[in-house]
Amino acid sequence: MFAALNRATTVFRCIHRCSADVNxxxxxxxxxxxxxxxxxxxxxxxxxxxxxxxxxxxxYHIHLSLIIRSSVLVCGLDPNTATFADMDACDARIACKTCIRATSSSDPYISDEAGTWWSCVSHWQQYHEPQTAFGAPGCFDVEWIRLVPAAEAKVRQPAPARTxxxxxxxxxxxxxxxxxxxxxxxxxxxxxxxxxxxxxxxxxxx
Structure with a gap:
């Protein structure tokens, strides 16, 4: 049971949709x-x-779990076993492929910045999660892309590992x-x- 609770994809949410400032x-x-x-x-x-x-x-936050699952996959890990610690240790730099495709758009609520997997979660919550200030219904098909090693090394300098x-x-x-x-x-x-x-x-x- 505890193995499942420690998986990176195991996340919950408050049924009251409270406004608590939490990550x-x-x-x-x-x-x-x-x-x-x-x-x-x-x-x-x-x-x-x-x-x-x-x-x-x-x-259980099924939607966020699916988003995290996709980020785990682009890191080359198994979402059925990868833990939060595994993802932190991987320290990959990931960008939103969905937003990259839309960079020519005039929509101000897109972002093609690369960051850690924590950043990916925050990115989805800010730009793609339904029923948020900027989100729209049906924003669950977000795709991620991992930067190549050389690009990751450059990004890590201004954006160090964030746990x-x-x-x-x-x-x-x-x-x-x-x-x-x-x-x-x-x-x-x-x-x-x-x-x-x-x-x-x-x-x-x-």
Missing amino acids: VKAYRYPYVLAHPCKEGSLTDGGAMSETPWDRRQLE EENRTRWQCTRCDGATKLAPFSSWETAEKHALEFRCVVLSQHG
Whole structure:
């Protein structure tokens, strides 16, 4: 079961279509367990209440999974076994073939930039995902193309490997008020807080 959860193509989404500023890694296991909609809410400035875990609040994101699957394939990996770590280690540079074909178009909502596989996910969410500011229905047939080694080497200089770990924050799940609302920017600080006050901290991405 855990092997399936660690696959790069295993991503979820909130059924509430919330506006939480999160990236794709926040919707993978185990980070998805700390999704904002699963936490308590602040009421009249009081302490945050506890919300029981309910798997029905989340669903498998089939569309994004298919998009990631296609990016895994162009990297030469098996989408049935490739993990997030495998894709990061591959460190390929990929461009949207769909947008490249449309570069002569006057449409301002296209982009032919090359980036990491994380960038591909963000690209699809911004330019092709249905029901978004720029997306249109039926935008699931996006194609990717991997740059040749020489081109990848040039692109890596201005666009180094990106795993988005630098966006990680930790938040206490037990403290009330400002302490719980203010996330820790470093694991060392979060760990010190947890040990001192016997609390539990969860990582957040976004």
